Amino acid sequence: MHWVCQEREFFWLGGLSVRRFREAMGTTISAMVFLPLFVLIALIALARAEADGGMAILWVVLFAYIGWQFVDALAGWAEAPGVARLVAPFALGAVVLVGWEVIVRALDVPSVILPPPSQIAGTFTGNLPTLWADFVQTILKGAMSGYVIGCLLALGVAILVDRYDFLRRGLLPVGNFMAALPIVGTAPILVMWFGFDWQSKAAVVVVMVFFPMLVNIVAGLADTSAMQRDLMRTYSASYWQTLRTLRLPAALPFVFNGLKVSATLALIGAIVAEFFGSPTVGLGFRINASLGQLALDMVWSVIVVAAVAGSLLYGVLTVLERWLTFWHPSQRR
């Protein structure tokens, strides 16, 4: 027990000297020293996880501390301010992954509670064909088809709402109300109507993305000034010409905002709908089935697939947005 106290004292003193070291050495050199130190401690922690038992947690704390100092040093690097922005998220990711791995192995956490990342990675690469089939079933067939249909439907209704003021005053409050509701609860009903296959998942996604999209597109279509619309009128432009050349492009920032919100909703809808019944393929089915077998490494692999799909979709939307709404102030660098 006495030894533990000494160890703690040691780390405390270490913290003081790290600060003094950074002040003395300047940013560039401290960053260059901390990076190899960061990697070295990660390797030591991973190697000594089983041998040190509970004490391995101290290695993790030290590792996180060095990571923090490394990022902090990088952030002050005047020569290349962008580097810290790029590196910092990866540093945190490394801290979380290494910490998770070391603690699970050191404390011998049973893998039915929390499998270590290495085991998850093994399961992931070992089951690529299964996971790909699940991805195709849930994301490509269920979520994407519903997403496209729901967004197009919302666009159509939004144009109707825009043309007829009565509809605007009637549908918009209803749409705003519906956008806040737990629409995912319609999943059991829609699964009953459209069967267990991807069609019912697409239907859930349509209902989920429709209202946020509607609200956003209508707000976007209203986002032109009277002066701009008057200009179109002096050109004797028709409603549709005005819509195509002025108001739809002006609505694009709002549309992309809605598209991004609905992209996540689409994935949630498709996965949760599978909890209410599905064929023997699909991300939601795999989560449920693997939970039944307490194969948590498989559940985590499915979550990795869902996370990658969500980030990819978001990334594609961001690129499209930058390309199509380059004129908008929020896109200026």
Add this chain to the structure above:
Amino acid sequence: MSARSGNRFGRAVLPVLAVVATLLAVWYVAVVPMNVKEVLTQAEREGAVVVPPSAAERRDAGRWSLVFTNPHLLGSSWSMDRARLPAPHQVAQELWASTWVEETTGRRGIVRSGSFSNRSLVYHGGVTLGATVLGFVIGSMLGVLLAVGIVYNRAMDLSVMPWAIISQTIPIVALAPMIIVVLYSVGLSGLVAKAAISAYLSFFPVAVGMVKGLRSPDAMQLDLLRTYSAGKAQSFWKLRLPASVPYLFASLKIAIAASLVGAIVGELPVQRGGLGARMLGGSYYGQTEQIWAALIVAAVMAAGLVWFIGWIERRTLKAMGAQP
């Protein structure tokens, strides 16, 4: 005054009523084709002559064509038991029966037993509400703390913020069943496990919104405080925190809706009461009225919670001296 209120009625209330009435009318009409096959099977069993006489032919026929070939047999469409689509008044009846009637006259109701019946939506709604609110409170408090950390610590901003944004793009609700099962196996069940999911779902929206809010004071305002030689703590309490209030409430509204979804999904794997359990139970046994009634209770609860946050928001902004 009366002219203005009449105008307000015509401009704001009438269109909403018209849209809602249209939706209800569409629902009533849709009940006919949705239930036509079951209705015809039942009519045939009672001795009526159905136009395609064999069940196999009817299974392959279109719903609308069946409606038009047997218009005289469709009277029971709106009173079917376990209908594919129950009519609105059937849902209303189920709602009434599983709340008021169950509690006042049921054997396990509050009048006879002194506690809410486990067959009533009051009880199940309460179970879900408890988990939602507990998770929401924990999640938003942690979210605010993280936001303060992000705003005041450069390394945290650089490393945590990108992950907070990415986390908004991934369907974290997929984690819910696993969290429930894992917490169940370590001995935590029911309220705590569901609240953990709700907290997790409401955590990130609040953190992201609050960071935006705490950063909303512009350089001029921050400079002004610097000329007063205000410290970090003073500029936090007197400028940053008040400026963040509108952002906080906007994200709290999103968070409470997410929190409710989390609680409902969290009730799916372990069937221990709650609206999610009612929905899944209803879908197992084909009790569609039960699903619809649970759905409506969930909708009313979501609307009520969002309205409540909005009410606090108005009160707070008024107390802070904001112009309406």
